[in-house]
Amino acid sequence: MRTIWIITKRELHSYFDSLIAYVMIVLFLGFSGFFTWIYGSDIFLVGQASLRTFFSIAYWTLFFFIPALTMKSLAEEKRSGTLELLLTKPVSEWQLIWGKFLGSLLVIGIALALTIPYIITLSSIGNFDLGANLMGYLGLLLMSAAYIGIGIFTSSISTNQIVAFLSALFVGLFFHIIFGVLANNMSGSLGGIFSFLDLNTHFESIARGVLDTKDIIYFASIMFVGLYMSVISLAKRNMN
Amino acid sequence: MDIIIQNLTKRYGSQNAVDDISFEVKTGEIVGFLGPNGAGKTTTMKIITNFIAATKGDVSIGGKSMKEDAEELKKHIGYLPENNPIYEDVPIMDYLKFVAELQGIPKEKIPARIKEIIKKVGLNDEKHKKIFELSKGYKQRVGLAQALIHDPDILILDEPTTGLDPNQIIEIRKLIRELGKEKTVILSTHILPEVEAIADRILIINKGKIVANGTAEMLRNKAKSNEVIKVSIEGGDTNEVFNALKKLASVATVDFASRDNNSFHLESKPDMSTKHDIFNLCVEQKWFISELTPVEQKLEDIFRELTLN
Numbered sequence: 001m002r003t004i005w006i007i008t009k010r011e012l013h014s015y016f017d018s019l020i021a022y023v024m025i026v027l028f029l030g031f032s033g034f035f036t037w038i039y040g041s042d043i044f045l046v047g048q049a050s051l052r053t054f055f056s057i058a059y060w061t062l063f064f065f066i067p068a069l070t071m072k073s074l075a076e077e078k079r080s081g082t083l084e085l086l087l088t089k090p091v092s093e094w095q096l097i098w099g100k101f102l103g104s105l106l107v108i109g110i111a112l113a114l115t116i117p118y119i120i121t122l123s124s125i126g127n128f129d130l131g132a133n134l135m136g137y138l139g140l141l142l143m144s145a146a147y148i149g150i151g152i153f154t155s156s157i158s159t160n161q162i163v164a165f166l167s168a169l170f171v172g173l174f175f176h177i178i179f180g181v182l183a184n185n186m187s188g189s190l191g192g193i194f195s196f197l198d199l200n201t202h203f204e205s206i207a208r209g210v211l212d213t214k215d216i217i218y219f220a221s222i223m224f225v226g227l228y229m230s231v232i233s234l235a236k237r238n239m240n
Numbered sequence: 241m242d243i244i245i246q247n248l249t250k251r252y253g254s255q256n257a258v259d260d261i262s263f264e265v266k267t268g269e270i271v272g273f274l275g276p277n278g279a280g281k282t283t284t285m286k287i288i289t290n291f292i293a294a295t296k297g298d299v300s301i302g303g304k305s306m307k308e309d310a311e312e313l314k315k316h317i318g319y320l321p322e323n324n325p326i327y328e329d330v331p332i333m334d335y336l337k338f339v340a341e342l343q344g345i346p347k348e349k350i351p352a353r354i355k356e357i358i359k360k361v362g363l364n365d366e367k368h369k370k371i372f373e374l375s376k377g378y379k380q381r382v383g384l385a386q387a388l389i390h391d392p393d394i395l396i397l398d399e400p401t402t403g404l405d406p407n408q409i410i411e412i413r414k415l416i417r418e419l420g421k422e423k424t425v426i427l428s429t430h431i432l433p434e435v436e437a438i439a440d441r442i443l444i445i446n447k448g449k450i451v452a453n454g455t456a457e458m459l460r461n462k463a464k465s466n467e468v469i470k471v472s473i474e475g476g477d478t479n480e481v482f483n484a485l486k487k488l489a490s491v492a493t494v495d496f497a498s499r500d501n502n503s504f505h506l507e508s509k510p511d512m513s514t515k516h517d518i519f520n521l522c523v524e525q526k527w528f529i530s531e532l533t534p535v536e537q538k539l540e541d542i543f544r545e546l547t548l549n
Contacts, residue, residue, distance in 0.1 A: 081325030
């Protein structure tokens with residue numbers, strides 16, 4: 001656990017030292033703030049003291065930002081050879097991957113925490129359901145965990161960050177849209193399977209304020225499979 | 241801690257990068273790994289440090305097998321990988337702190353330890369810089385510092401002096417020799433005088449196999465070669481001397497050592513010495529010898545002989 005935290009700290013440092021984290025957070029707040037408060041079907045148009053608008057925008061901004069955040073994590077270590085430095089220290093592959101994962105998740109956590117003023121504003125102007133809105137945040141965090149899992153995996157298979165970024169988007173696209181579209185076009189058990197695989201279904205149900213173990217298992221599985229495959233991909237250097 | 245390597249083999253596809261090698265390194269011994277590029281030096285080091293797994297064979301350190309106790313054994317190893325990979329965008333102090341934490345050094349001891357190590361490798365004047373601001377030689381020192389920070393029993397250094405200037409090379413060699421008194425050190429290099437200067441023992445590896453194992457002295461003796469002597473003879477005509485030398489029973493070849501005076505390189509026939517015959521010849525002809533020096537066979541020649549086939 002100590003080792004994981006040391007790597008997480010180093011990961012956070014590298015995000016903030018290289019400005020990636022600042023750029024990300026500013027863009028995230030800028031985009032979601034603009035569409036939540038100023039433009040389109042914003043909160044004033046909807047006319048409800050609810051952050052649903054924000055959640056559906058963050059649902060998309062995070063989808064694009066997370067691969068940008070995770071693309072560096074392992075690809076760069078592999079390219080520069082520092083992976084060798086880390087893994088010949090008393091650090092296991094799992095510890096490294098968990099450290100990287102937590103580092104990225106914390107950056108997302110910080111970005112989301114900076115939208116707390118939204119909650120304060122809304123609760124002062126209307127009848128605000130704190131519980132339901134906090135569930136929305138939980139949904140975003142769970143979705144981020146799943147996408148970080150995917151992002152770290154795609155970063156582990158390449159030494160090129162762009163390849164890692166694009167493949168993370170490609171894999172993510174299936175969960176984000178394609179499974180949902182397939183589920184709508186198919187009936188019967190196949191449709192049911194696709195509907196279960198569709199990330200939006202699970203996200204919506206949490207964002208509505210319903211916490212179902214099924215949804216948590218869904219996000220946790222994507223995350224675990226991603227991280228597990230990253231470990232396998234790192235261990236592959238031992239096989240031929 | 242002793243390192244024992246048994247029947248280590250690493251296959252890449254159909255090629256054996258390391259082919260069934262076995263050797264031991266004892267505590268307080270510095271072993272120099274020598275070999276042409278692609279001979280398997282780096283691969284062997286990566287296996288010893290548990291970065292990659294061997295196809296066959298085992299590494300045991302202090303009596304424990306790398307296959308069973310890898311996580312425990314890794315704590316005892318300080319490793320400087322080839323090309324010195326390093327986080328560029330980090331200040332030196334932060335980087336060393338990160339490595340010290342990973343190595344499990346207690347928090348309260350870290351600042352003192354970093355101070356000590358920075359002094360040891362000669363980074364004191366640069367310590368507040370970020371790593372990308374450093375020259376290659378200083379980066380190499382940071383690489384050494386991170387390998388040494390937890391005072392490991394075993395040091396594995398893959399080409400530790402590349403990129404250093406001559407003064408730095410001498411300093412680093414001195415440091416390694418000092419460390420080697422109590423630690424077990426394996427270092428690789430392709431600079432031949434370097435192994436002679438640092439290592440107690442030399443391992444020459446070629447195409448994944450160990451082709452020589454011994455002190456520089458032993459290797460010289462082992463390489464079967466004929467005596468070569470540089471001799472300068474005065475008092476006679478150059479051609480006359482040349483022909484006379486050529487006729488001597490013990491001389492295999494004669495060559496001019498330089499154009500303008502009577503200096504020659506003489507190679508003896510196997511198991512013979514030419515010195516006696518030269519002396520007799522000169523007495524007979526009333527020439528005199530102004531120089532007679534054995535030309536020592538260089539490690540380079542031994543290296544070439546063992547690795548060029």
